[in-house]
Amino acid sequence: MADAPAPAPAPAPAPSPSPAPAPSGGEDAYERGRGAEARIRELLDRSKAAEKELATHRASEAERLAAARAERDAHWQQRFELLRAGIDDDDGAALVAQAWERQPKEGRGKTPAEWWAKVAADAASGKETPQLSKALAAYLPSPAPAPAPRGTTKAAPAPAPAPRGAEVRGGGALLEFDPKTGFAGLLGAQLGALRR
Numbered sequence: 001m002a003d004a005p006a007p008a009p010a011p012a013p014a015p016s017p018s019p020a021p022a023p024s025g026g027e028d029a030y031e032r033g034r035g036a037e038a039r040i041r042e043l044l045d046r047s048k049a050a051e052k053e054l055a056t057h058r059a060s061e062a063e064r065l066a067a068a069r070a071e072r073d074a075h076w077q078q079r080f081e082l083l084r085a086g087i088d089d090d091d092g093a094a095l096v097a098q099a100w101e102r103q104p105k106e107g108r109g110k111t112p113a114e115w116w117a118k119v120a121a122d123a124a125s126g127k128e129t130p131q132l133s134k135a136l137a138a139y140l141p142s143p144a145p146a147p148a149p150r151g152t153t154k155a156a157p158a159p160a161p162a163p164r165g166a167e168v169r170g171g172g173a174l175l176e177f178d179p180k181t182g183f184a185g186l187l188g189a190q191l192g193a194l195r196r
Contacts, residue, residue, distance in 0.1 A: 081113030085120050087139055095136045103130065 082093050093112075100112035109115040123129050123140040132140070 078111055078113050081111065082116060085113055085117040086141060087113075087116060092136075092139050095133065095139070099130075099132060099136055 079093060082088075082096060087093055087096055096116045097112045100108055100115045103115065109118060119129050119132075120139075120141055129140070
């Protein structure tokens with residue numbers, strides 16, 4: 001008989017699903033995934049906390065900048081008002097602010113510029129002004145002269161014209177200039193006038 005074909009070997013049993021070989025740390029892939037997920041959640045939480053902190057910081061910085069801008073605008077508004085009242089330098093502005101702070105609160109006005117405008121108007125009209133330092137009093141406008149009664153004013157006589165080309169002896173202030181001798185001749189004439 002002929003040899004019968006040998007039965008085919010039985011297929012090897014399928015390997016049972018087993019975890020991947022453990023890395024050197026001893027964790028399997030599942031545990032590594034859970035650790036990575038936990039780390040991502042931790043980073044997300046930290047990111048959200050940082051975003052909240054940044055938003056709070058931005059809000060406080062915006063408030064600080066708005067307050068600084070309002071303070072700067074108030075300063076320049078006050079300087080503009082002082083300029084309109086005749087105070088045009090830093091020293092004058094500082095003097096007005098110091099004098100304003102020394103005044104009683106009920107009569108001084110809301111701002112140094114407002115107070116100074118009233119003081120300057122009173123000084124210009126001849127009214128009595130508060131006691132001021134000499135440095136600050138220099139900024140006051142001079143009082144307007146009293147108007148002369150009608151019909152009593154006379155025109156001032158016209159000044160006499162200076163003599164032209166005449167030599168004034170004694171002071172040597174007015175000498176005749178000779179273009180031929182130039183300034184040397186003028187200087188000699190002055191020296192001659194002094195020697196006489």
